[in-house]
Amino acid sequence: MVMLFFFFVLPYANMLYISFLTRAYDEPYYHVATLANYANVLSDGFNWEIIGLTFWFAIVTAAATLALSYPVAYFMARSSSKRKGILLALVLAPLLVGVVVRSYGWMILLSDTGLVNQFLNWMGIGARKLMYNQTGVWIGLIHVYMPFMVISLMNALSDVDPELEKASRSLGASAWTTFWRVVWPLSLPGVAAGTVLVFVLSVSAYVIPSLLGGYNVLTAPLLIVQAVMDLFNWPLGSALAMVLFAVTVGTITLFNRIMSRAMKGIA
Amino acid sequence: MASIHIEEVTKRFGAITAVDRMRLDLQEGELIAFLGPSGCGKTTTLRMVAGFERPTAGAIRFGEQDVTNLAPERRNVGMVFQNYALFPHMTVTQNVAYGLQMRAVDASEVTRRVEAMLAKVQLNGLGDRYTRQISGGQQQRTALARALVINPSVLLLDEPLANLDAKLREEMRFYIRELQREFGITTIYVTHDQSEALVLADRIAVMMDGELHQLGAPKEIYERPASARVADFIGLANLIAGQVTSNRDGAVTIASQWGEIAARGGSELGAGKDVLVCVRPEAFTMSEGSGAPGLRREGDFTVVTGQVRELAYLGSIVDYQVEAAGGLSLRVQAVAGEEFPPGSPVELRFPAHKTWVVGSKPVSGNGPSV
Numbered sequence: 001m002v003m004l005f006f007f008f009v010l011p012y013a014n015m016l017y018i019s020f021l022t023r024a025y026d027e028p029y030y031h032v033a034t035l036a037n038y039a040n041v042l043s044d045g046f047n048w049e050i051i052g053l054t055f056w057f058a059i060v061t062a063a064a065t066l067a068l069s070y071p072v073a074y075f076m077a078r079s080s081s082k083r084k085g086i087l088l089a090l091v092l093a094p095l096l097v098g099v100v101v102r103s104y105g106w107m108i109l110l111s112d113t114g115l116v117n118q119f120l121n122w123m124g125i126g127a128r129k130l131m132y133n134q135t136g137v138w139i140g141l142i143h144v145y146m147p148f149m150v151i152s153l154m155n156a157l158s159d160v161d162p163e164l165e166k167a168s169r170s171l172g173a174s175a176w177t178t179f180w181r182v183v184w185p186l187s188l189p190g191v192a193a194g195t196v197l198v199f200v201l202s203v204s205a206y207v208i209p210s211l212l213g214g215y216n217v218l219t220a221p222l223l224i225v226q227a228v229m230d231l232f233n234w235p236l237g238s239a240l241a242m243v244l245f246a247v248t249v250g251t252i253t254l255f256n257r258i259m260s261r262a263m264k265g266i267a
Numbered sequence: 268m269a270s271i272h273i274e275e276v277t278k279r280f281g282a283i284t285a286v287d288r289m290r291l292d293l294q295e296g297e298l299i300a301f302l303g304p305s306g307c308g309k310t311t312t313l314r315m316v317a318g319f320e321r322p323t324a325g326a327i328r329f330g331e332q333d334v335t336n337l338a339p340e341r342r343n344v345g346m347v348f349q350n351y352a353l354f355p356h357m358t359v360t361q362n363v364a365y366g367l368q369m370r371a372v373d374a375s376e377v378t379r380r381v382e383a384m385l386a387k388v389q390l391n392g393l394g395d396r397y398t399r400q401i402s403g404g405q406q407q408r409t410a411l412a413r414a415l416v417i418n419p420s421v422l423l424l425d426e427p428l429a430n431l432d433a434k435l436r437e438e439m440r441f442y443i444r445e446l447q448r449e450f451g452i453t454t455i456y457v458t459h460d461q462s463e464a465l466v467l468a469d470r471i472a473v474m475m476d477g478e479l480h481q482l483g484a485p486k487e488i489y490e491r492p493a494s495a496r497v498a499d500f501i502g503l504a505n506l507i508a509g510q511v512t513s514n515r516d517g518a519v520t521i522a523s524q525w526g527e528i529a530a531r532g533g534s535e536l537g538a539g540k541d542v543l544v545c546v547r548p549e550a551f552t553m554s555e556g557s558g559a560p561g562l563r564r565e566g567d568f569t570v571v572t573g574q575v576r577e578l579a580y581l582g583s584i585v586d587y588q589v590e591a592a593g594g595l596s597l598r599v600q601a602v603a604g605e606e607f608p609p610g611s612p613v614e615l616r617f618p619a620h621k622t623w624v625v626g627s628k629p630v631s632g633n634g635p636s637v
Contacts (some may be wrong), residue, residue, distance in 0.1 A: 164354060169338070171340075173368055173369045216463065
């Protein structure tokens with residue numbers, strides 16, 4: 001709780017405070033209360049466009065990691081504990097390397113003369129622009145956040161008793177129907193947890209969009225950092241951050257409400 | 268309804284043979300209990316009948332239909348799992364309706380049949396509860412209802428009572444038997460509990476090490492076990508090592524190191540064969556004894572004199588450990604009444620028709636096996 005206070009509540013409170021102060025040029029801000037920053041942020045359509053794009057990235061990343069991770073997680077959940085351990089280590093291994101290093105790794109692979117494009121050339125397909133655009137950001141986000149999704153799903157799927165699938169089959173349901181009527185609904189807690197986690201991480205991602213998007217793709221965190229570092233406008237940056245925070249929390253709350261309706265009956 | 272035919276079925280997992288050339292035919296409407304210690308292959312066999320496992324060799328037929336390679340959802344089996352495997356995200360009604368929905372029965376018909384079935388298993392009024400909100404006994408009846416409502420060709424029960432407390436278990440035995448008779452459905456009942464098998468089954472299939480050791484009516488299995496292991500597994504048995512001296516149409520005379528024993532046994536047990544004599548603890552008539560400890564034959568009876576070493580009072584019966592001469596120790600159960608305290612000399616009589624000979628290599632020791 002103490003940790004939470006010092007590292008989470010306090011900085012946010014500070015930022016909230018700054019977001020109501022007046023912009024200054026000779027120091028970070030003047031201690032004069034104003035609503036101008038919020039008026040600025042909320043009235044500028046460009047900001048909303050960026051937040052929209054950021055959410056679009058986050059939603060697609062969450063959906064893509066969900067689709068890619070589900071089979072992996074299911075396979076792991078149904079593996080013997082020994083094999084499960086090995087697979088888990090493999091899934092988590094990328095997290096041992098910092099996100100910056102991994103992004104540079106992708107840059108080596110995806111650049112105009114990178115490995116992937118060399119291969120595409122050799123195949124006669126021809127090189128494609130794979131980074132410093134949205135494609136690069138997609139690849140980076142999905143790769144980096146997939147382990148979080150796998151772990152969330154695996155935990156939920158491990159709790160789904162394999163006997164339930166057998167029971168469903170014996171009652172006349174095909175493997176496909178069994179999945180949709182039994183396994184999928186029972187895994188929803190993991191789906192919800194993983195989706196929220198990946199969504200939040202993607203919304204707040206800074207390194208991946210900046211390195212793999214090469215400032216051709218502007219997301220909300222990049223915009224905030226620009227406001228603070230480049231424009232030296234701390235109050236505006238803070239106000240932007242607070243708006244992003246509020247919209248994100250609102251979205252998650254809505255999502256959780258929908259999910260908890262879908263999960264009615266699950267413990 | 269359908270008969271079930273298990274034909275030379277073998278199941279191997281890697282180097283392990285779980286079921287070895289199992290052959291068994293169930294008649295229509297019959298209830299057979301697969302009885303055996305854990306790891307004997309009874310559950311594996313059941314899962315092959317259900318379609319969750321494919322036999323390595325052999326075939327399974329329901330009536331005329333070969334189902335060996337048929338997917339479980341196409342076999343029309345009703346199965347009750349040991350942990351019930353009720354769907355936790357569905358209510359009792361939804362659980363029971365599931366199988367009917369899979370059969371595309373129309374909604375009003377589903378409602379009608381589910382309600383009728385819930386009434387049958389005395390769950391009316393609980394339909395809207397989630398399965399974790401009802402008791403173990405109610406869960407077990409939900410599982411039965413879910414399996415029966417689809418009018419399955421065969422009913423498969425995998426240790427269905429193992430998770431219930433002792434009293435409920437006893438009640439449910441009779442309940443399941445009644446339900447099975449009423450539906451007249453061919454049933455395989457897997458259990459490791461011999462008393463459950465004895466109460467429920469038309470016939471018992473005793474399985475050990477992946478093989479069918481004996482198949483017969485409960486009385487036959489209990490009174491005329493096919494081997495020392497079967498005798499040992501079903502109930503309590505005193506096993507006394509000896510050698511056949513004569514065999515006239517199943518009336519067998521045995522020479523043991525303590526004396527001659529009159530017994531009954533299969534005609535295949537010729538003179539000179541090493542055997543074990545199986546006497547159930549309740550086969551003895553116990554009275555006050557006199558004379559030197561020993562064992563002798565009196566016509567069609569065998570008489571043992573010895574001393575009570577220990578006794579345990581079990582309510583309706585008393586459990587004795589009786590020590591005769593030369594290390595022969597017998598376990599005796601007598602109806603409670605007059606008790607013989609430890610140290611008192613006693614005489615035990617047992618008739619030949621309650622003394623069964625099993626052909627077996629002598630096992631170490633000759634004390635009672637529990």
